[in-house]
Amino acid sequence: xxxxxxxxxxxxxxxxxxxxxxxxxxxxxxxxxxxxxxxxxxxxxxxxxxxxxxxxxxxxxxxxxxxxxxxxxxxxxxxxxxxxxxxxxxxxxxxxxxxxxxxxxxxxxxxxxxxxxxxxxxxxxxxxxxxxxxxxxxxxxxxxxxxxxxxx
Ligand code: HEC
Ligand code: HEC
Ligand code: HEC
Ligand code: HEC
Numbered sequence: 001x002x003x004x005x006x007x008x009x010x011x012x013x014x015x016x017x018x019x020x021x022x023x024x025x026x027x028x029x030x031x032x033x034x035x036x037x038x039x040x041x042x043x044x045x046x047x048x049x050x051x052x053x054x055x056x057x058x059x060x061x062x063x064x065x066x067x068x069x070x071x072x073x074x075x076x077x078x079x080x081x082x083x084x085x086x087x088x089x090x091x092x093x094x095x096x097x098x099x100x101x102x103x104x105x106x107x108x109x110x111x112x113x114x115x116x117x118x119x120x121x122x123x124x125x126x127x128x129x130x131x132x133x134x135x136x137x138x139x140x141x142x143x144x145x146x147x148x149x150x151x152x
Contacts, residue, residue, distance in 0.1 A: 047087035070146045084144065104129065107138045
């Protein structure tokens with residue numbers, strides 16, 4: 001019975017585990033890997049351009065300098081453009097333009113009032129979405145690139 005199970009596992013492994021799966025010098029505990037996996041990752045298309053290499057808005061400023069200039073570093077200046085506008089991929093070639101989401105949801109994922117008093121998230125001012133100007137989209141009143149209240 002036991003031998004049968006072990007045999008079944010070995011047969012299964014023969015077909016299931018890829019040929020180039022192996023353990024490195026330090027044994028299976030830390031350094032097992034599959035060589036072709038590196039290639040798979042290399043071939044993954046890059047979706048977000050706003051990476052450490054091209055920091056924050058440096059890539060977008062070339063064509064959208066207005067949005068970058070009006071940003072205040074203390075408020076929304078800390079948010080990457082693609083956080084609200086989605087992955088730029090090969091924009092402006094593909095896609096030619098990024099679809100703008102003007103819904104309240106874009107803002108509420110950060111500004112819904114939380115009741116946890118100890119959370120760092122509290123530093124972001126919160127509103128009650130069921131009370132605060134429910135008839136409108138947020139961007140009809142607040143500038144998403146510079147939401148400073150005195151500037152409204
Ligand atoms: C090489 C120039 C170029 C770069 C770089 C660029 N864009 Fe654009 N973008 C365009 C053009 C051209 C359009 C389409 C014309 C338009 O509607 O303004 C566009 C459209 C958009 C739109 C839609 C505007 C609208 O009115 O519907 C958004 C949002 C946008 N880009 C965001 C970004 C973000 C975020 C980045 C950086 C990750 C970026 N773009 C980088 C050229 C560029
Ligand atoms: C907090 C979310 C948010 C961030 C961060 C953000 N945007 Fe926007 N952006 C929006 C929204 C929402 C609109 C639509 C505004 C409207 O229609 O009134 C918009 C509009 C635009 C437009 C179209 C022009 C316009 O005013 O309608 C461009 C271009 C743009 N954003 C580029 C950028 C760039 C570049 C960055 C980074 C420097 C950036 N955005 C950061 C939410 C954001
Ligand atoms: C990724 C998180 C994030 C998103 C998404 C976001 N915000 Fe903010 N917002 C912040 C942070 C962080 C601050 C600055 C908090 C502080 O004072 O340190 C801020 C500040 C503000 C303020 C206060 C301005 C002031 O004068 O103190 C308003 C109003 C605001 N945001 C509106 C919006 C609107 C409208 C949207 C949607 C278009 C939006 N936010 C989307 C993170 C976000
Ligand atoms: C009809 C205009 C209008 C709309 C729409 C609107 N707001 Fe406001 N918002 C205001 C005004 C005016 C204030 C300042 C007075 C106050 O706090 O009520 C404010 C204040 C805020 C503040 C600061 C609260 C604080 O405690 O400092 C945040 C954050 C905010 N709004 C986010 C949003 C978000 C997110 C949306 C969409 C879900 C939104 N607003 C929709 C007009 C608007």
